[in-house]
Each structure stands twice: as structure tokens, then as C-alpha cells.
Amino acid sequence: MSARDLEDIEAELLLLALRERYGYDFAGYARASLIRRLRQMVEFFAVADLADLLPIVLRNERVAQAVINFVSVPVSEFFRDPPVWGYVREHLIPALESFPRINVWQIGCGHGQETYSVAILLRECGLAHKARMITTDINADLLATAKRGRWPAEQFGQWRANYLAAGGTTDFDDYFEHTGDEVSIRADRLQPIEFVEHNLVTDDAFLETQFIVCRNVLIYFGDALQARALGVFGRSLERGGYLLLGTAESILDGDPAWSTVQPELRVFRRTTAPAVTCTGW
Amino acid sequence: MYGLVVVGFSAGGIEPMRSLLAALRADYPLPVAAVAHLPPGSGAGFTALFASAGALPTAFAVDKEAIRPGRACFAPADYHLLIENGERFALSVDQPVNFVRPSIDVLFESAAEVYGKRLIALTLSGASSDGAKGMAAVRKRGGMTIALAPDECVRSSLTDAVLKLVDVDYCVGIDEIIALLQGVR
Ligand SMILES: C[S@@+](CC[C@H](N)C(=O)[O-])C[C@H]1O[C@@H](n2cnc3c(N)ncnc32)[C@H](O)[C@@H]1O
Numbered sequence: 001m002s003a004r005d006l007e008d009i010e011a012e013l014l015l016l017a018l019r020e021r022y023g024y025d026f027a028g029y030a031r032a033s034l035i036r037r038l039r040q041m042v043e044f045f046a047v048a049d050l051a052d053l054l055p056i057v058l059r060n061e062r063v064a065q066a067v068i069n070f071v072s073v074p075v076s077e078f079f080r081d082p083p084v085w086g087y088v089r090e091h092l093i094p095a096l097e098s099f100p101r102i103n104v105w106q107i108g109c110g111h112g113q114e115t116y117s118v119a120i121l122l123r124e125c126g127l128a129h130k131a132r133m134i135t136t137d138i139n140a141d142l143l144a145t146a147k148r149g150r151w152p153a154e155q156f157g158q159w160r161a162n163y164l165a166a167g168g169t170t171d172f173d174d175y176f177e178h179t180g181d182e183v184s185i186r187a188d189r190l191q192p193i194e195f196v197e198h199n200l201v202t203d204d205a206f207l208e209t210q211f212i213v214c215r216n217v218l219i220y221f222g223d224a225l226q227a228r229a230l231g232v233f234g235r236s237l238e239r240g241g242y243l244l245l246g247t248a249e250s251i252l253d254g255d256p257a258w259s260t261v262q263p264e265l266r267v268f269r270r271t272t273a274p275a276v277t278c279t280g281w
Numbered sequence: 282m283y284g285l286v287v288v289g290f291s292a293g294g295i296e297p298m299r300s301l302l303a304a305l306r307a308d309y310p311l312p313v314a315a316v317a318h319l320p321p322g323s324g325a326g327f328t329a330l331f332a333s334a335g336a337l338p339t340a341f342a343v344d345k346e347a348i349r350p351g352r353a354c355f356a357p358a359d360y361h362l363l364i365e366n367g368e369r370f371a372l373s374v375d376q377p378v379n380f381v382r383p384s385i386d387v388l389f390e391s392a393a394e395v396y397g398k399r400l401i402a403l404t405l406s407g408a409s410s411d412g413a414k415g416m417a418a419v420r421k422r423g424g425m426t427i428a429l430a431p432d433e434c435v436r437s438s439l440t441d442a443v444l445k446l447v448d449v450d451y452c453v454g455i456d457e458i459i460a461l462l463q464g465v466r
Pocket residue numbers: 072073074075076077080107108109110111114136137138139142198199200201214215216217220374
């Protein structure tokens with residue numbers, strides 16, 4: 001038997017442990033990058049192979065949480081891909097004003113940078129008082145971190161540059177408090193944000209929304225999970241509501257539930273066709 | 282018998298890559314996937330650098346897209362490009378590897394796992410060692426490894442790192458690389 005086969009089995013066992021013991025199901029995730037991250041965990045914990053990680057993950061909840069956090073890739077940035085946010089500011093948020101109710105659902109919060117980016121835009125476009133904003137993630141640990149809204153200041157210069165490139169209209173620094181080498185968001189300047197646990201693999205739509213932001217989450221899913229997630233978005237969005245995906249993500253052409261608003265920036269719109277109902281979930 | 286060509290480069294690699302794509306032409310039978318270290322935010326303009334009449338067209342890879350001939354697909358700025366089982370592209374925003382995202386190692390290692398002997402891996406000019414481990418992975422799984430000769434590299438750190446780590450099949454100039462790639466058609 002080759003080493004590769006062994007690693008596959010070990011990965012399977014580890015994923016089984018995370019699911020059965022902690023309720024996190026990564027089985028349907030895109031394999032190539034998942035395996036890479038599991039190998040990085042082997043290095044990080046200085047064990048010989050994935051099998052050696054298994055007993056620690058099973059018995060030590062803190063190690064398990066560290067693995068889960070690493071595997072969920074909490075990488076985010078303020079106004080990553082500025083042209084996208086420029087478009088949201090100029091076209092998308094103004095278009096939302098025609099809806100009598102505006103619920104904005106941001107999915108996959110990472111450490112919250114994208115979450116607050118959306119909140120800043122709503123405020124600067126004068127929609128903060130009208131819109132309700134909900135952010136969800138599979139990982140309660142990340143939701144708590146995002147809610148706290150505190151980050152190393154290291155990347156702050158990049159974030160400010162992104163904000164300006166995305167057409168920011170005020171002083172970006174006014175949204176933050178600097179303490180030592182950290183920055184924290186001044187949440188009182190923004191509208192309230194609801195942080196809620198929600199898993200795109202197992203949970204369904206729970207609220208009618210008019211704008212869904214789900215960027216750099218679908219790239220981590222295999223086909224079946226991607227299709228399922230799109231079904232959830234389709235059932236949540238009011239007809240005519242907007243969906244924003246990551247710049248490397250897309251919806252297969254010809255899905256009648258979606259029309260493309262801006263192909264390069266990955267802006268889609270919910271048509272009046274019924275959302276695909278997922279069977280077997 | 283080959284199924285995919287992967288290419289990696291950074292500083293000084295644009296010129297040889299242009300010559301390569303111009304020579305391979307649009308009807309080249311093998312799919313090509315590439316990682317270049319580009320400044321974050323390099324948008325659509327980047328792939329246009331390689332456009333010329335008759336050349337193999339370029340595009341940014343889209344997540345879970347089927348790998349097919351007729352184009353060279355680049356990793357989009359700030360995403361790692363990987364090859365998934367079933368010969369499809371996958372992207373990730375995982376942490377930088379060797380301080381870079383996209384990383385050449387990430388593409389080459391994942392491609393080696395899926396394509397094994399059916400892979401051709403090529404490194405051009407580059408200013409860092411990212412790509413060397415990837416070449417080693419390709420070699421280990423029986424794929425063909427080609428490095429651009431140091432005297433044709435504007436920056437030879439990449440070739441140097443590759444040669445130190447891997448007993449490559451070819452370390453030759455761009456004309457020979459073109460002939461080799463045309464020969465496998
Ligand atoms: C790479 S981050 C993206 C952060 C942010 N959207 C951005 O693009 O800057 C991916 C996020 O998706 C979350 N995630 C992963 N699997 C999920 C699932 N099944 N349901 C909901 N969120 C998930 C992760 O916990 C992580 O916070």
C-alpha cells in the first residue's frame with residue numbers, strides 16, 4: 001500500500017473525529033486545500049503524521065478547536081478587492097433602497113474585517129438606520145473574535161488603502177481606536193450587527209434577505225456543498241435581491257434562479273424562478 | 282500521455298512566458314496552468330500582457346472549473362491555485378506559503394498528486410525559491426521537470442533553488458523549452 005493511501009485514511013479518520021466529537025463536518029470540502037491544511041497541522045503540532053494527531057484531537061478540546069479554527073481559514077481583510085466594494089457603494093446599496101425592508105446577510109465572517117467593511121458602507125451610504133445586518137459563521141470562536149473586532153495593526157495601512165481605493169468618503173481611521181500594536185473597531189459608530197452561528201452544510205435559510213455577501217467560502221466547498229449553499233441563498237433572498245460572491249467564485253451559467261449583474265465582480269441577482277430544492281439534506 | 286503543463290515564475294519571467302505562449306499557439310493540445318507572483322490588485326490587465334496574435338490565450342482560473350486545453354490559466358492575484366481530483370482547478374485564500382500567495386509550490390505539489398507522471402513542470406526566471414519544493418514533488422511522482430537555464434534568467438534565484446533541490450530532466454534555454462513542449466504534442 002502506498003503512503004498516499006495511508007494519508008487518505010488518516011485524513012478520513014481525523015475528519016470523522018471532528019464530526020462525531022465536535023459536530024464540524026468538513027467531509028464535503030474541497031480536498032486539495034483541506035489536505036494541505038491538515039498537513040500543516042501535523043507540522044504545527046510537531047507530530048509524525050495525521051494519525052498521531054487523532055488521539056490529541058479526540059481528547060483535548062483546545063487542540064481540537066485550534067485545528068477547527070485553522071481548517072476553517074479565518075483569513076479576511078477590510079475591503080479586499082476594492083473595485084468590488086466600489087461597485088457595492090455606487091450601485092448595489094443604492095439599488096437596495098427600493099426594497100421596503102433591507103436585511104443584509106454576510107456569511108463567513110473570518111475575524112470580522114469583511115463584516116465591518118459592509119457595515120461601514122451601509123453607514124456611508126445612509127442605509128444604516130434602515131438595514132438590519134446579520135453575520136453568520138460555522139465557527140462560534142470566530143464569531144466571538146469578529147464581534148470583539150480587534151486585530152493586529154500590521155495590515156492597517158493596506159486596509160486604509162483598500163478603503164480609499166473603494167471610494168471611501170470619510171477618514172477610515174475614525175472607525176478605529178489604536179492601542180499599542182492593535183486596532184479595534186468603534187462599533188458605536190456603526191449599526192448593530194447580529195453575530196449568529198449558522199452552518200451552510202447543515203442549516204437552511206432562516207430569514208428573508210435582500211443582500212447576501214458570501215465571499216471566499218464557496219471555494220472551500222466541493223460541488224455538492226456549493227450547490228446546497230446556492231440553494232440556501234436562493235431560498236433566503238427576496239426575488240430581485242442581490243448576491244455577492246468572491247472574485248474567484250461563480251454560479252454555473254444557465255441556472256434559472258440567478259441572473260448575472262456584473263460578471264467580473266461576481267454580482268448576481270435572484271430571479272423569479274423557484275430556488276432549487278435540495279433533496280437528500 | 283501528458284495531461285497538464287504547470288509553469289511558475291516571478292521577476293523576469295514575463296518575457297520568456299510571452300515567447301512560450303506565442304510559440305505554443307492556440308491549438309496546443311495540453312492545458313497550461315501558471316502561477317506568477319504579481320503585486321496584489323493586479324487585475325485583468327495582467328493576462329493581457331501575454332496576448333499576441335495566434336498565441337495561446339490566457340485567463341484567470343475560476344474555482345472548480347474543468348481543466349481543458351486551448352488556454353493558459355493563471356492563479357488570480359492573492360489566491361493560491363490548486364489542482365483538485367477530477368482534474369479541476371481550485372482556489373484558496375489560505376495563508377501565504379514562502380511569504381507569497383499564490384505560491385508556485387502549492388500549484389506544483391497539488392498538480393503532482395493528481396497528474397503524477399502525466400505532468401510537465403516548468404520554472405522560468407524568479408527572484409525567490411518558491412517553486413523548488415514543488416519541482417521536487419513533481420520529480421518524485423515521475424513528472425517531467427524543466428528549468429530555464431540561469432544564463433537566460435533575469436533573476437536566477439528560482440532556477441538556482443530548483444537545481445539545488447532537484448535533479449531536473451532539462452535545464453535549458455527558452456528555445457529548447459519551446460521545442461520540448463511542442464514535441465510532446
Ligand atoms: C476565508 S474566510 C472568508 C472571510 C470573508 N468572507 C472574506 O472573504 O474576507 C472563510 C470563512 O468561512 C467560514 N466557513 C467555513 N465553512 C463554513 C460553513 N460550512 N458555514 C458557514 N461558514 C463557514 C469560516 O469559518 C471562515 O470564517
